[in-house]
Amino acid sequence: MTNDALTRPGGTARADRLLDRNHDTGGAKVKSTRWRALLRKPETSSFIILCLAVVFFTLANDRFLSPLNLANLLAFLPELGIIALGMTLLLTAGEFDLSVGAVFAFCPVISMLLVQHAGIDLGLALIVGFALTAVIGLANGLFVTKIGISSFLVTLAMLLLVRGSTLFATQGFPLASFSGETILKPLLAGSFYVGEVRFHASIIWFALLAALAFYVLNYSKVGNWISAIGSNRNAAIARGVPADAVKIGLFIATSLLAALAGTISALRISSASPVAGDQYELEVIAMVVVGGTALTGGRGTIIGTIIGVFLLRIIRNGIVLVGVPGLAFNIFVGGLILVMLVVHAAMQKRSSRA
């Protein structure tokens, strides 16, 4: 990041002087600007609030850091986190997807129905389930890019369509566990112990996918395109960036990640419920924007999203431990989201002029 004075018009003389000073004091100056740049990043403020939350809950209730509570927290968190990764990329490109919660239930339910009624093997059933999910993502993408309907409307309609189909196909009843031997279960939902804390395989999937998403957004060619499309779509198109194809790909990826999360969840609790993932879309979008990704596109951060995922889960978990009545949860979550957005907006205003 640059020193503000350097880039202001008419600030040249001042800038020159600054440069001289830079020269004199050498490394120290560079270091301090680097620190300031780090402080300005949206991830930093989210991270500070995350730390405060952890300290607060630890002091408020010593069960917060108990192995059992940590295991609970980490069992559930990656399932939302995996969806949030796709949502981050999509938001960075300037679109979002409200159908992820419905897809979360749809994929395992359809796969399970196939196993139970068509008698096919679970692996094959999941392939069909994921293929149908990809079609949902493709449809979202095509409606948004080729017909030009806003992603809010398209994915809202898709949410109702997919959730409705899932409910209708199951008549509203959850489907019993995936029985029988399959390597998929330990692979996707197995668990292991580190010390006294029980971890699920999903945390590893989340970590791997987060690393991939981080690479894609920050270091790959298509990541540059994603940010450019969200920042100024016409400019990106004028440079030959295939904006529509990128967006369609992101819609498909987001749907697939939601389906993966749903499948992991269904395997973990041995039940595929048609109402699973209800309102996850909002929770996930909240996680992403709390982490510092702009709802308006152009600026996305995977690190921020990971922080946001932890922050919202920890707050939900901690509030229970502190003894806040269940019905009052959302007051805190809503309040926190507002506070975070205000902080991000304030930082954003300070660091730029546009």
Added chain:
Amino acid sequence: MMREVLRLENVAKSFGSVQALRDVSLTVNTGEVVALLGDNGAGKSTLIKAISGLHGIDRGRIIVDGKEVTIRNPRDAMNLGIETIHQDSSLAVDLSIARNLFLGREPVKAAFLGPLAPLDLPQLKRQASDLLRRVGIRKNLDADAPIKALSGGERQSIAISRAMQFFAKIIILDEPTNNLGVEETHGVLRFIKEVRDAGHSVIYITHNIHHVFQVADRIVVMRQGTVVADIKAEGTSILEVEAIITGADLHELEVDARRS
């Protein structure tokens, strides 16, 4: 030796009931600066958007280097050696200067990975810094700074340096000196001359006739979607050109000029 690089024949384009271009014919030669003039709404931007692949044409032919081409999208145009700086902002303000400079043509390692290929970030940064220096942006701009932090004029300079870097055959500038200070404006005009001297061609759209006479070899005037004049810059005068643009009587203008 002058050779024809671009020829348009009877190009037409409508937006619904608005006929933005009708029967536009135009040629551009190597090493030539063509100034494209005309009042607001004359169709200049529409014409260059057609050449740069932002929208198709309804009728007519586009010939590049003697071959008829179809320009379906900006990438087609770029591959034909046509680089454009559009009138409306052509930068992604959330991205860094370096990333903007190479948007759509990012240097990568492991290119076989396609869109997932890793950006060659050191190379990106080095080339960007070189470029900023070469274009004569003397202010100490950090290639990692986001465009958002730049002034309007600085942004314009970045857009122009981007068009320079790929040694395009034809560089199109749509009102590039808007928002620019005196020094930056001279930089742009100097850049146009350099490009011409290097044998490339420039289509230069502007409302500033004084600038036109400093750099243009030929002047093409559009009015209501069609070309109404195509004249050598040498041997014509500002008044004459103004008259053609507005469609006014040259004599009246001369009287006006003498009165004021």
